[in-house]
Amino acid sequence: MLTLSVPSPILIHGAMEAITMMGVTFQEVGSNIQRLLKDKGMSQQDLAGKLGVSKQVMSKIISGAKAINVAEISRIATTLAISVDDLLEINNKTDDVEAFNFMGEIHSEHTREKVSHLQNVISELLLLDEIMEGH
């Protein structure tokens, strides 16, 4: 059952590269799934089992390497007992690395940008850890 409460149009391209859906990349959807799994204490494998897909396919969805369609997004939302909106939410960061509390102590705007860039690097390192752990 589709319960989409998102504004149309929803654009999905089959190509792997730079796939976006209303500006939300599959990588962001993947990150959201990862975060929500963590919140619910579920593993990627649990979700893969419930959706009837392989661990490898699940891992690709989570890393944003696999295009997924509206029906699949809806199924994932239903399985996780969350709304589709939750899955399509755009986080400013690819992962939930908490804001660096010391950011305010940095006086130079230039340095703040560089530190925030490194904050992204840390998020990506953690995401890559998850991907590599899945294998």
Added chain:
Amino acid sequence: MAENFLSPKECLLAREQANGKLASFNKQNDILGEQVFEILNQNSRVLFYPLEDEDVWGFFEKTHGQSFICINTSIDFDKQVFTAAHELYHLWFNHGQELILASELEERSADIPKHELKANRFAAEFLVPELLLRQEIRQRKIDDVKIDVNVVVRLARIFLVPYRTMAKRLAEINMISAAQCKDFLAVPEDEVSLIRKRLGIELIERSNKISLDTLIDNALSAYEQGQISRVKLEYLLSFANTTPEEMGVTNEERQSRPSDDELDSLMEE
């Protein structure tokens, strides 16, 4: 600075902590120098990145149960070494998230938090153990009266620590008086640089290097296993100022592999 004061007990503790750690790495008889980065790497994930800011020497962030330490590679190399040793203290003895500020590591003001003073003292003991320092001084046949600014600059270069750290260290082991130390600390940075040039012992060039822990390796592995797209790989490698081509990944290579959907169906079987 007299205002930034650790009690004799606290100093002794810092020394014991440093000696204990040096012993555990079997490094008591060796000048540590840049080996400190190796030790740091064994204890934390480390990012080397040029922040292009002389006041911020790095940061320490604990997240998802892991420690990440960033060392600013656009500061003098001896300061990077000192930053690494200072951060080891926080890693081992006093956890937390923090920005590593020059003002605190150089103790430029009178209100430096106690745990920063302890981390500085630990770093000094770790990088410049008293026995090794006395040994160097003996070998160079320098007696107490001969310790001038040139000697301080030379010793700092030998131990790969900042000039100011060495000046303080000599006072800490009573090789120079507090007044002499104060005079040495008052020598401006430009003058210290000139002395280094004159003595032909200039600092190792500021590397400005970028090294981001496992990022490149894991990004390439994830790509090779078909877990991330080429666009994602390009994005990840761009953090380290490199490209798939530079890392020997060609477009053809990926095309010769089975497509992702083919792989999926293989996996499903």
